[in-house]
Amino acid sequence: MQLNPYLNFNGQCETAFKFYEKCLGGKITAMLTFGSSPMAEQTPPEWHDKIMHARLAVGEAVLMASDASPEHYEKTRGMSVALNTDKPEEAERIFAALSENGAVQMPIQPTFWAARFGMLIDQFGIPWMINCE
Template sequence: MPIQPYLFFEGRCEEALGFYRDALGAEIVALMRFRDNPDGLYGPPGSEEKVMHAEMRIGDASVMASDGGCTEATRFAGFGLAVTLADEATVDRHFAALAEGGEPRMPPEKTFFSPRFGVVVDRFGVQWMLMVAG
């Protein structure tokens, strides 16, 4: 029973998808706008071009995303996305990309459990924990 993260960007989903494509090499494998819904518009008025549902692949992981209610009030709290990467240079590269416009919480460094571990909150408020397997 796989569990997949589903992130709601409240009006900034398309921007976020492009950011993750550039920062992490995410591949957008599905994207449906509210206007594409065959059952009619479920989003708030004026949201026809907003993202109703999207799926991106980051490495072997699938992350779903949406503009949700388009409230412009995105709040991500109480969780983080952990990514295990191949080597220290890749951790540093992805950390720098995610930190652009975001907030580094713990710069990548050696820890007791990983040769390279760092924590960053990106410009959308999503917390990322990047590491090399220990």
Template sequence: MTKVTAYLLFNGNCETAFNFYKDVFGGELHIMRYKDMPQSDQPVPDSEKEKVLHLNLDVKGEMLLMGSDCSEAFSPPVKFGDNIALTISPDSEEEARRIFNELSEGGTIQMPFEIAFWGSWYGMFTDKFGISWMVNYDIPK
């Protein structure tokens, strides 16, 4: 079954916000920082290394919130109102590709649907109605 999850974007206070959400809802936080990212052509500035690249708050399998800090090295700061994306996690690569292609038609692709460094098929876009989406398919191991 395809799951849809809210993905929240922050300008440097993602960990603080999610610690607050954890106090409210409970659950487990899992954090990856920009310094944990593989080296690329675009190095992470020292001022950005401790920012949150990705985290999730898993509340007893009942709720999953995900988020990250926008890094000035990779994206512009977020503005209130465009700091939420819907993440879709389909059950198959084929379904993920279909959803990505159909939802992104007429929109703007920020990241093409391809295998990301964490080993999943992933793509990011804004649809023709201005809604931000992320499609992520975890390749079975």
């Protein structure tokens, strides 16, 4: 069994995933638009370039997402994407990259449980927890 976060964006999924690919050193393995899907005829033309499904592989981990229609989009609350790394320098690099144009909730720092831990909300409204035990 594998559990994967599935994020919803307000029309920014493609931009967000290209940003995550760069920040995390991952690889986008799927980026399906509504316009290229079998549902294209039932989709308003202004949504044809929005993302129906995206998949980003980072090592053995997978992050998935889509653009939610305006009437179904809700700001992300009550959850965070937790990212764990073995190297403090890598945790600091990722934290700095993801916090670009975002909001730092807790600066990355040593804690009693980790060599580094920090929390942020990225420029797309997604909460992250970066941890290095």
